Amino acid sequence: MPSPSTGDGPDLRHKLVSARIATETQIAETIAEQTGYPYVDLAALTLSAETIGAVPAALCRRYHVIPIERGRRSLPRSACSTPQISSRSTTSRRRPS
Incomplete structure (x- = not known):
């Protein structure tokens, strides 16, 4: 799992949602798109x-x-x-x- 110091992984997701920059759904849809899996x-x-x-x-x-x-x-x-x-x-x- 990526470390928080790299700026990705669960820590970044939590920060994006907490700051209301993205929703959990938007993040999940983006991860699905980037990995080639359907959301x-x-x-x-x-x-x-x-x-x-x-x-x-x-x-x-x-x-x-x-x-x-x-x-x-x-x-x-x-x-x-x-x-x-x-x-x-x-x-x-x-x-x-």
């Missing part, structure tokens, strides 16, 4: 017990994810609060423009 508003979703139960709770806590959608033969689609930002993880998940 998902969890408050707008109705999650089924089957989908939530598809991933063990310990894994959800460890990786800070929540399953939000499940296909018939696929792993559940999950949402996370802050995706790991690295060139390797973001390039493999970017959608074609």
Whole structure:
């Protein structure tokens, strides 16, 4: 995780929200755009017990994810609060423009 001295990470997010420069939603949407992940508003979703139960709770806590959608033969689609930002993880998940 970035240190507060670098001026990014959770400390910067807190400062931006506290100063009313940006909302939590604006920050989350920007992070999603920069990492190539879609933004998902969890408050707008109705999650089924089957989908939530598809991933063990310990894994959800460890990786800070929540399953939000499940296909018939696929792993559940999950949402996370802050995706790991690295060139390797973001390039493999970017959608074609």
